Amino acid sequence: xxxxxxxxxxxxxxxxxxxxxxxxxxxxxxxxxxxxxxxxxxxxxxxxxxxxxxxxxxxxxxxxxxxxxxxxxxxxxxxxxxxxxxxxxxxxxxxxxxxxxxxxxxxxxxxxxxxxxxxxxxxxxxxxxxxxxxxxxxxxxxxxxxxxxxxxxxxxxxxxxxxxxxxxxxxxxxxxxxxxxxxxxxxxxxxxxxxxxxxxxxxxxxxxxxxxxxxxxxxxxxxxxxxxxxxxxxxxxxxxxxxxxxxxxxxxxxxxxxxxxxxxxxxxxxxxxxxxxxxxxxxxxxxxxxxxxxxxxxxxxxxxxxxxxxxxxxxxxxxxxxxxxxxxxxxxxxxxxxxxxxxxxxxxxxxxxxxxxxxxxxxxxxxxxxxxxxxxxxxxxxxxxxxxxxxxxxxxxxxxxxxxxxxxxxxxxxxxxxxxxxxxxxxxxxxxxxxxxxxxxxxxxxxxxxxxxxxxxxxxxxxxxxxxxxxxxxxxxxx
Numbered sequence: 001x002x003x004x005x006x007x008x009x010x011x012x013x014x015x016x017x018x019x020x021x022x023x024x025x026x027x028x029x030x031x032x033x034x035x036x037x038x039x040x041x042x043x044x045x046x047x048x049x050x051x052x053x054x055x056x057x058x059x060x061x062x063x064x065x066x067x068x069x070x071x072x073x074x075x076x077x078x079x080x081x082x083x084x085x086x087x088x089x090x091x092x093x094x095x096x097x098x099x100x101x102x103x104x105x106x107x108x109x110x111x112x113x114x115x116x117x118x119x120x121x122x123x124x125x126x127x128x129x130x131x132x133x134x135x136x137x138x139x140x141x142x143x144x145x146x147x148x149x150x151x152x153x154x155x156x157x158x159x160x161x162x163x164x165x166x167x168x169x170x171x172x173x174x175x176x177x178x179x180x181x182x183x184x185x186x187x188x189x190x191x192x193x194x195x196x197x198x199x200x201x202x203x204x205x206x207x208x209x210x211x212x213x214x215x216x217x218x219x220x221x222x223x224x225x226x227x228x229x230x231x232x233x234x235x236x237x238x239x240x241x242x243x244x245x246x247x248x249x250x251x252x253x254x255x256x257x258x259x260x261x262x263x264x265x266x267x268x269x270x271x272x273x274x275x276x277x278x279x280x281x282x283x284x285x286x287x288x289x290x291x292x293x294x295x296x297x298x299x300x301x302x303x304x305x306x307x308x309x310x311x312x313x314x315x316x317x318x319x320x321x322x323x324x325x326x327x328x329x330x331x332x333x334x335x336x337x338x339x340x341x342x343x344x345x346x347x348x349x350x351x352x353x354x355x356x357x358x359x360x361x362x363x364x365x366x367x368x369x370x371x372x373x374x375x376x377x378x379x380x381x382x383x384x385x386x387x388x389x390x391x392x393x394x395x396x397x398x399x400x401x402x403x404x405x406x407x408x409x410x411x412x413x414x415x416x417x418x419x420x421x422x423x424x425x426x427x428x429x430x431x432x433x434x435x436x437x438x439x440x441x442x443x444x445x446x447x448x449x450x451x452x453x454x455x456x457x458x459x460x461x462x463x464x465x466x467x468x469x470x471x472x473x474x475x476x477x478x479x
Contacts, residue, residue, distance in 0.1 A: 117160040120185040122389045122465045123330050128160040135168070143168060147265070157183075176215045176239050178436050180317035184213065187385050187469065188317040189439045198304045202256040204316065205245040212318045214242035216260070219312035232310060233270035235262065242314060245304070246291060250282045256304040257291070265298040271310075273301045318383075331356055331466040335455055343458035344432060345401060345425075351417045353454045357405070358382075358468065361446030379443045383469040386429065386453045387437040390462045397432035397456035400440060400466070401425040405448040415450060432456040 113132040118125045134155050135142040144158045161182065162168045177188035193201060193216075208214050218236050220226055226237035241261040248255050257273060273279045275293050283291075293299050302310075333354045335341035342352035360380045386400040403425050409415060426449070427442035453464055 115156060115160075117157060119161060119164050120182050121164065122387060123332075123467065125185065126164065128163055130156065130160050130163060132156070134159060143171075175435065176217065176315045177317070180213055180215070180315065181437070184317060184319045186212070186317045186319035187383060187439060187467070188315050188437075189383075189441065191314050191316060193308045193311055193314060196308075198256070198308045201308055201314070202245055202258070202304045204314070205242060205258060208242075208316045208318075209244050211320050212316050214314060214316050215239050216242055216307075216311045216314040218310065229267060233268055233274070234310060235264075235267060239263065240311075243299070246301075248283050248287050248291065250279075257301045258304050258307045259299065259301050260307075261300075262298040266296060268296060268298060268300045269302055271302070271306060273303050273306075275300055325471060327470050329358075329468045329470070331451075331468070332464070333453070333466075334463045335453075335461055337459040337461050341459045341461055342454060343460070344399065344454055344456045345420070347458055348417060348421075349458055350452070350454065351415065351420045353452050355414055356451040356466070358402075358449045358451055358470075359447075360444045360449060360470065377445055379445060380471050381441070382444055382471075383439065383441050384429075384451065385437050385439045385467050387465045388462050389465050392462075395434045395436060396460050396462055397434045398438055398453070398464070399429050399432040399456070400438060400451065400453045401428045402440065402442060403450045403452065405450050407447075410448050420452075 115130050115132065117128050117130065119128055120126075132152075134152070141155055144154045146152075146154060158168075158171070161179075162171055164182075165171065165174075177190055180186065180188045191201075191204065196204075205214065217239050218230075218234060220237045228236050230236060241263060243259040243261055246257050246259065248257055260269070262268060268274060271277070275296070280288050291301060293301070333340075333356075335353070340352060340354050342349040344350065360382065361378060382402075384400065384402070386398060388396055388398055403415075403420070403423055405415070409419065426444070427440050429438035429440045432455070451466065451468070453466060455462070
């Protein structure tokens with residue numbers, strides 16, 4: 001049948017020559033639905049004749065209308081949402097072709113002050129467009145705010161970051177390392193305080209004060225403990241800024257103090273060397289005036305030994321990695337099921353993971369000859385970060401290992417299972433973690449190395465991004 005009419009003579013349905021239904025009309029003669037030659041629904045109308053929905057030739061929904069005929073939503077040919085309207089027909093939000101939110105409108109459709117802020121994401125600085133409307137309750141900002149009502153930069157930056165992550169709710173429970181990296185483009189390293197002496201931690205803070213942003217926190221085992229204030233006045237699971245380090249003399253004894261700040265601006269540490277502690281009476285008047293903080297503003301000092309015992313982690317985000325003395329290499333890849341998703345080092349399939357070669361201290365094709373004094377081994381500092389770039393709610397457990405390549409195996413484009421079975425890495429990022437990124441810092445002798453990023457389990461798919469910071473004199477190449 002090619003066509004069908006009702007008893008009044010109105011066309012009810014139409015078929016093409018293959019017998020596929022091409023269009024459908026109701027008894028009033030209004031077109032109800034339309035199909036293409038493949039049988040896919042192209043458009044749909046309601047009984048009033050208003051267009052309800054529209055599909056493209058692939059069957060993807062292109063646009064959607066409500067019962068009044070107002071367009072409710074619009075999709076592009078990939079199925080990505082392009083624009084969204086409310087029931088009044090006012091444009092509420094707009095997305096670009098990459099899926100990034102491009103602009104906001106209020107419910108009246110009125111334009112607002114437009115601001116462009118930048119956020120770092122996986123090797124690129126993103127321009128984020130926001131307006132100046134901020135969530136308030138009874139005239140006060142709901143989220144980040146300053147003591148000054150006219151200082152709004154932090155609230156605007158928070159809004160831009162919320163937009164990138166998908167909303168203000170996405171800011172809850174984030175990590176210090178990820179936030180510092182996204183705001184600065186630097187590399188954040190998480191250092192377990194129990195692994196180092198107080199002298200070593202003091203040196204790290206002193207070095208970091210010149211070129212890094214630092215924060216610390218007390219790790220908790222129960223989620224219910226997050227935000228609880230302990231007997232020392234410290235908030236569990238809460239980020240503190242690490243502002244610096246200072247040596248003070250108490251008689252013949254020299255002490256190292258760490259300066260911290262609670263970003264809330266209140267609730268301070270109440271132990272030794274806190275604002276009102278008796279220890280301040282044991283130092284000179286000059287040092288007491290220079291260092292003692294009497295105001296309850298969130299700033300306080302703490303003995304370095306106490307800092308190492310009370311806090312769990314310090315996060316050091318080096319912001320100025322790009323310099324004339326440093327080379328940066330960026331690598332991108334993917335773990336693909338059955339091809340390059342070999343899983344963790346414990347598995348026989350580990351060798352199938354992506355492999356990247358790194359030459360340290362020698363140019364391509366040159367022999368490994370030391371230029372230092374006899375008896376002194378030349379070393380090169382390398383900082384590496386592996387990040388998984390998929391926007392999944394649940395992250396894979398990831399790790400990265402670095403192996404020295406024997407000179408006789410350098411010509412091989414890839415190393416086989418036997419090599420990884422009998423070899424141990426010279427450095428790694430530690431136990432696999434279900435975080436966005438993991439880092440390693442290594443001091444390497446000249447030679448060729450192989451970088452192997454991996455997930456914990458076999459055949460876990462995902463995209464990844466690696467950046468490697470090396471002292472001058474390195475050469476990287478990818479296989």
